[in-house]
Amino acid sequence: MIIPWPLGAYLGSPKYTNEDLDATAAELNARSRKTLGWDTPAEHFTNLLKKDLNNPRAATIY
DSSP states (O other): OOOSSOTTOOTTSTTSOHHHHHHHHHHHHTSOBGGGTTBOHHHHHHHHHHHHHTOGGGGOOO
């Protein structure tokens, strides 16, 4: 993946569109991470939610 702007660039400038930023964010978030057991962030989050749904104490308010 090649990020279409230089490191430290001001991303609020009109040079970079919301579509550019959204596409880069989607690409980065679709990449697996070693720290997440090679899951993507979305997969890891989904697994955490499933795990909590199977734990009756997770919904308990103390």
